[in-house]
Amino acid sequence: MANMKLSHMSHWKTVPYKQIDNFRDFYYEDKTNMAYYQDWDRILRYHKATGYDGIELAPWDMAEILGLFGTPEEYTAFAKERGIEVSGMFHGADDSQILEKHDEVLQAAKENIDLLERFGGKHLNMCPARNYCAAGPLSDDDLKVAAGVINEIGEYALAHGIQVGLHNEFFCAVNKENHRRFLEMTDPKSVFYCLDTAQIALMGDNLLDFYDTYADRICTFHLKDTASTGEPDEIRHGMDPEIVDDGWRWFWEPGEGILPLEELWKLVKKHDFKGWVTIEDDGAPDYLAAMALSSYYFNEVLGKIYR
Amino acid sequence: MKTVFSTEMVDLDRQAPNRNKRESKYFWDELYPLIAAGRFQSIEIPYEPKWDFGGRSGIPRTMRSIQMKFETPEGYTKHLAEMGITSVGCVHLDSALFCAGAPEMYLGALGHFAEEAIEFTKGLKCPVLTITTTPPVYAVKNLLKSREDFSEDLLIEKLAELITDINQKATDAGITLCVKNTYWGLFRGEGIFDFLEKLPDTVKLDVDTAHLAIAGVSPAEFVKKAGNRIGMVHFTDTAFEDNQEAYAQPLPEFPAKAATKVFRDIGDGNVEFTSIVTALKEVGYDGEICFNCRNSYDMYRSILRTRSYIDRTLVPAGYEE
Numbered sequence: 001m002a003n004m005k006l007s008h009m010s011h012w013k014t015v016p017y018k019q020i021d022n023f024r025d026f027y028y029e030d031k032t033n034m035a036y037y038q039d040w041d042r043i044l045r046y047h048k049a050t051g052y053d054g055i056e057l058a059p060w061d062m063a064e065i066l067g068l069f070g071t072p073e074e075y076t077a078f079a080k081e082r083g084i085e086v087s088g089m090f091h092g093a094d095d096s097q098i099l100e101k102h103d104e105v106l107q108a109a110k111e112n113i114d115l116l117e118r119f120g121g122k123h124l125n126m127c128p129a130r131n132y133c134a135a136g137p138l139s140d141d142d143l144k145v146a147a148g149v150i151n152e153i154g155e156y157a158l159a160h161g162i163q164v165g166l167h168n169e170f171f172c173a174v175n176k177e178n179h180r181r182f183l184e185m186t187d188p189k190s191v192f193y194c195l196d197t198a199q200i201a202l203m204g205d206n207l208l209d210f211y212d213t214y215a216d217r218i219c220t221f222h223l224k225d226t227a228s229t230g231e232p233d234e235i236r237h238g239m240d241p242e243i244v245d246d247g248w249r250w251f252w253e254p255g256e257g258i259l260p261l262e263e264l265w266k267l268v269k270k271h272d273f274k275g276w277v278t279i280e281d282d283g284a285p286d287y288l289a290a291m292a293l294s295s296y297y298f299n300e301v302l303g304k305i306y307r
Numbered sequence: 308m309k310t311v312f313s314t315e316m317v318d319l320d321r322q323a324p325n326r327n328k329r330e331s332k333y334f335w336d337e338l339y340p341l342i343a344a345g346r347f348q349s350i351e352i353p354y355e356p357k358w359d360f361g362g363r364s365g366i367p368r369t370m371r372s373i374q375m376k377f378e379t380p381e382g383y384t385k386h387l388a389e390m391g392i393t394s395v396g397c398v399h400l401d402s403a404l405f406c407a408g409a410p411e412m413y414l415g416a417l418g419h420f421a422e423e424a425i426e427f428t429k430g431l432k433c434p435v436l437t438i439t440t441t442p443p444v445y446a447v448k449n450l451l452k453s454r455e456d457f458s459e460d461l462l463i464e465k466l467a468e469l470i471t472d473i474n475q476k477a478t479d480a481g482i483t484l485c486v487k488n489t490y491w492g493l494f495r496g497e498g499i500f501d502f503l504e505k506l507p508d509t510v511k512l513d514v515d516t517a518h519l520a521i522a523g524v525s526p527a528e529f530v531k532k533a534g535n536r537i538g539m540v541h542f543t544d545t546a547f548e549d550n551q552e553a554y555a556q557p558l559p560e561f562p563a564k565a566a567t568k569v570f571r572d573i574g575d576g577n578v579e580f581t582s583i584v585t586a587l588k589e590v591g592y593d594g595e596i597c598f599n600c601r602n603s604y605d606m607y608r609s610i611l612r613t614r615s616y617i618d619r620t621l622v623p624a625g626y627e628e
Contacts, residue, residue, distance in 0.1 A: 239364070
């Protein structure tokens with residue numbers, strides 16, 4: 001029995017069809033690979049075929065998903081027929097550092113928790129506050145306000161069978177200078193951590209030390225690689241740093257960057273981690289290839305250390 | 308007639324291999340000279356504020372992105388000129404972008420971003436702002452489903468008031484405001500004429516050929532009926548026949564019962580452009596013709612296909628650039 005289940009974060013943008021039954025005719029319209037990327041039926045089958053157990057959904061896709069499937073339960077059943085579970089969903093707790101927005105922030109999170117529960121997901125991976133350029137720098141009082149509402153969100157989530165995992169991004173207001181402190185300000189009983197391996201390295205924190213220190217808080221992973229570490233303030237605090245003008249990629253498939261992922265997995269084994277690991281390949285030019293590369297690395301390289 | 312090429316051919320919403328680079332500035336900087344190489348010196352820009360919220364300022368479809376990358380609209384037009392694009396012929400705002408929450412929110416957002424789009428259009432010295440007036444039928448139904456106090460007729464009345472107000476602001480800025488209908492909107496086919504009657508004469512009509520054809524209307528006959536009310540023309544092509552009521556489906560551009568690419572490259576569908584050109588000349592239209600290979604599967608092929616179609620079919624049929 002494996003200790004970990006492998007999921008894939010859905011960065012496929014809008015998938016416009018539920019299922020294409022006239023696949024051959026559709027292909028012949030253009031005779032390119034475009035027909036291969038347009039329906040959930042095939043995309044979910046690609047997940048299964050490349051070794052994934054689950055998919056993590058994106059909230060920005062919900063309008064189209066619910067338009068195509070009607071209900072979350074219908075989507076989940078459709079995915080299950082193809083051997084895929086919904087592992088979780090991302091959520092942006094925008095403005096969580098603003099006391100006056102407390103009710104609004106809490107309500108938005110509750111709505112996504114309710115939605116995720118209907119999808120059968122277990123992880124709400126949540127980014128506190130906004131990007132640094134919009135909300136930073138955060139004072140200790142700001143952090144306390146954010147921690148307060150996130151604790152409430154965490155309690156609500158737990159009552160619905162879901163774990164809230166704080167999710168760090170290298171350009172967010174919760175950043176290198178305060179993200180450990182912020183994690184410690186939240187309640188360990190109800191707020192957990194989704195360790196995005198590339199983001200934490202880009203921030204300039206030590207991936208191995210961070211995991212070893214906070215292993216008991218880490219409920220899931222966003223596993224990805226990077227060839228950039230310790231980005232300076234002018235990048236992390238800058239405007240719109242996520243998409244770079246010249247096409248520079250912050251993120252690579254595990255094994256294609258420079259992170260000590262095999263060392264990390266020895267620690268993962270040491271701490272006896274059990275749960276979902278999600279491959280996140282945002283920025284990849286071909287998600288199908290990236291999924292296959294990542295799955296191979298997870299199973300054949302990291303899996304030899306711990307699976 | 309003034310030939311314009313639409314950058315709406317760049318699909319940013321659907322996944323495909325190599326899609327992600329379209330969010331970076333370098334992609335667009337490579338694209339402009341290739342559009343110009345197809346002998347298109349004027350472009351259409353869809354105004355899409357949604358990219359601001361994701362920090363996607365590499366996508367040149369909002370005022371914020373232009374300010375971030377080029378400081379001012381003038382800086383952007385100078386940049387375009389250096390790449391061979393000498394003008395922006397049309398800016399398109401699709402009201403479906405704001406169809407969420409309550410109808411009051413939809414109308415408020417449309418009004419707010421229309422004002423922003425007017426500033427954008429003015430800054431680019433573009434003559435025309437065109438608005439796709441209603442969201443898809445399905446989206447409107449969802450918008451109003453829990454509002455017994457807010458009927459579809461009321462929404463149309465409020466839209467007419469709002470468009471009238473937007474038109475005044477556009478006129479003050481020296482811009483012609485056009486309204487465009489879609490095969491999936493409330494004013495599909497000739498339904499737009501009823502809506503036009505609620506608007507000032509200075510609001511013009513944007514003729515979109517594929518949308519009309521799919522709605523079962525002859526674009527050439529529509530042009531003759533619209534006459535001097537036409538302020539903009541979009542040449543779009545299609546081979547799609549809507550025999551599955553796709554227009555009312557959740558994603559009407561992607562017919563659920565039989566997948567197809569609704570909008571084809573120019574010349575690859577069944578729209579009879581030569582007869583439309585003749586009709587436009589008959590009614591004395593000499594404004595912009597915007598060629599739109601919407602959501603192209605292969606952008607560089609779309610540029611060349613369009614140029615080839617213009618040179619080999621439209622020019623011999625009397626189309627004058």
